[in-house]
Amino acid sequence: MTAVRAVRDDLVARGLVDGLPGAFLAGVTRFGRPPQAELDALRADAAALADRLAAGQVEDADLPLLTRVLYVAGQADLLAASGVLSPMYDVLGGFRDNLARPLGPRLPERPSAGGRRWSLLGRRIGFPVGIPACVLNGSEAWVRHNVANGWNVLTYKTVRSRAHPANEQPNWVFAARATASLPPGADADVVADPWDWVAPGSATVSSVNSFGVPSPAPEEWMPDLARAVDAVGDEQLLLVSVMGEGNGPELVEDFARTARLAQEAGASVIELNLSCPNTLSASGGGVKPPLCLDPDATVAVVEAVRRALDDRTGLVAKLSWLDERRLAALVPRLAPLVDGIAGINTLQSRVRRSDGAPTFPGRELAGLSGIAVRDSALDLTRRLVALREAGGVHFDVVAMGGVTDPASFEALFAAGADAVQSAAGAFADPLLAQRCIGALGETLPRAVEAP
Numbered sequence: 001m002t003a004v005r006a007v008r009d010d011l012v013a014r015g016l017v018d019g020l021p022g023a024f025l026a027g028v029t030r031f032g033r034p035p036q037a038e039l040d041a042l043r044a045d046a047a048a049l050a051d052r053l054a055a056g057q058v059e060d061a062d063l064p065l066l067t068r069v070l071y072v073a074g075q076a077d078l079l080a081a082s083g084v085l086s087p088m089y090d091v092l093g094g095f096r097d098n099l100a101r102p103l104g105p106r107l108p109e110r111p112s113a114g115g116r117r118w119s120l121l122g123r124r125i126g127f128p129v130g131i132p133a134c135v136l137n138g139s140e141a142w143v144r145h146n147v148a149n150g151w152n153v154l155t156y157k158t159v160r161s162r163a164h165p166a167n168e169q170p171n172w173v174f175a176a177r178a179t180a181s182l183p184p185g186a187d188a189d190v191v192a193d194p195w196d197w198v199a200p201g202s203a204t205v206s207s208v209n210s211f212g213v214p215s216p217a218p219e220e221w222m223p224d225l226a227r228a229v230d231a232v233g234d235e236q237l238l239l240v241s242v243m244g245e246g247n248g249p250e251l252v253e254d255f256a257r258t259a260r261l262a263q264e265a266g267a268s269v270i271e272l273n274l275s276c277p278n279t280l281s282a283s284g285g286g287v288k289p290p291l292c293l294d295p296d297a298t299v300a301v302v303e304a305v306r307r308a309l310d311d312r313t314g315l316v317a318k319l320s321w322l323d324e325r326r327l328a329a330l331v332p333r334l335a336p337l338v339d340g341i342a343g344i345n346t347l348q349s350r351v352r353r354s355d356g357a358p359t360f361p362g363r364e365l366a367g368l369s370g371i372a373v374r375d376s377a378l379d380l381t382r383r384l385v386a387l388r389e390a391g392g393v394h395f396d397v398v399a400m401g402g403v404t405d406p407a408s409f410e411a412l413f414a415a416g417a418d419a420v421q422s423a424a425g426a427f428a429d430p431l432l433a434q435r436c437i438g439a440l441g442e443t444l445p446r447a448v449e450a451p
């Protein structure tokens with residue numbers, strides 16, 4: 001039986017077909033109304049699909065529409081049950097609703113490049129593909145899900161020293177018009193409507209997000225993190241991203257405190273989020289620039305965290321795209337303090353809806369990622385690797401930005417990255433790791449002896 005037929009039978013058995021168009025339209029209009037003609041077309045498509053489902057006349061050609069309608073109607077689990085791709089995170093649900101509920105299929109057998117191993121941050125790991133710090137690694141449940149699907153380099157989502165709510169929804173929107181890479185570090189103006197859609201598996205996906213780095217309280221994330229540490233095997237590495245709050249010495253101390261809490265919970269590598277584009281200023285002045293634009297504050301944080309951690313705990317600094325002058329000035333100061341440098345974070349961009357209203361109410365700036373930032377990621381990775389070679393102090397490079405298919409994974413690895421991660425690409429295709437391992441598992445260079 002085809003997947004479409006299996007999903008259809010499930011929908012019928014659960015009595016869900018009649019309610020589908022209404023639930024779909026409620027989702028489409030959850031964060032605003034599309035232009036009338038677009039709304040009418042979507043309504044007609046969903047109604048016709050429901051008729052075909054009821055009559056048992058759905059075919060493989062219906063799969064793209066069926067996927068969109070079920071995902072937006074809150075029924076992505078039915079797709080996953082039949083192995084059909086859907087975006088991995090429910091953008092209509094809140095941060096908390098999503099914490100224990102990864103979407104998308106889970107493979108019955110974890111993909112692996114056999115016995116081949118690569119070196120990362122002093123460990124020997126399986127195929128070096130992963131998911132960076134983001135809501136796709138927000139809890140133990142996500143880490144387990146991603147490990148099962150072949151992702152080996154997982155960065156537990158940035159946590160803080162106290163509970164912090166997410167920004168008002170929407171928090172994550174497809175940037176469906178951004179289907180090609182912008183020039184490195186471009187000053188981007190993005191048009192993104194909350195009801196936009198990009199088909200799962202698309203290699204040209206981009207997205208914008210404005211979560212504001214939500215975090216559970218340490219009493220909640222520390223035990224969850226300890227379980228996530230236990231959930232990874234010897235082919236995986238779990239990094240934990242942390243961030244401090246406040247300004248000056250208070251910020252430095254809070255970064256160090258949070259890093260210590262993560263270490264106490266069992267983290268063997270701490271990643272410092274020095275590059276968040278979505279931090280709201282406490283004085284109500286809107287969104288702040290990423291911390292790494294201030295080199296002295298950045299070095300003060302990294303030094304303090306290095307002093308606060310055990311010698312055995314690895315340390316990674318995560319940067320935004322930085323221009324030549326900024327990066328060349330910062331890296332020699334960071335290199336002696338860290339085991340790795342990660343980048344890039346999302347590109348802080350102005351984001352509006354097609355009618356000119358802000359996509360994220362009250363926040364004009366948000367983080368752009370996916371294919372739109374691919375050339376920025378390649379550019380920063382090449383310069384990081386060149387600075388590493390010129391500087392004589394070794395650090396590993398964990399690269400991310402615009403990886404949406406095996407070729408874009410390979411490009412960052414070939415540029416000298418030691419591991420490559422994907423957020424927007426994994427969101428659109430939870431099985432992207434499997435595709436990368438399938439395409440490159442036997443040929444990817446720089447493998448090392450297994451331990």
Ligand SMILES: Cc1cc2nc3c(=O)[nH]c(=O)nc-3n(C[C@H](O)[C@H](O)[C@H](O)COP(=O)(O)O)c2cc1C
Nearest residue numbers: 132133134158209344345369370401402422423424
């Ligand atoms: C929804 C979303 C949430 C993110 N949250 C974080 C975060 O909490 N900490 C962090 O360091 N980076 C965060 N990022 C940035 C990603 O880790 C990554 O650096 C960036 O998205 C570029 O990769 P991509 O083009 O594959 O999306 C987030 C990205 C997305 C899309």
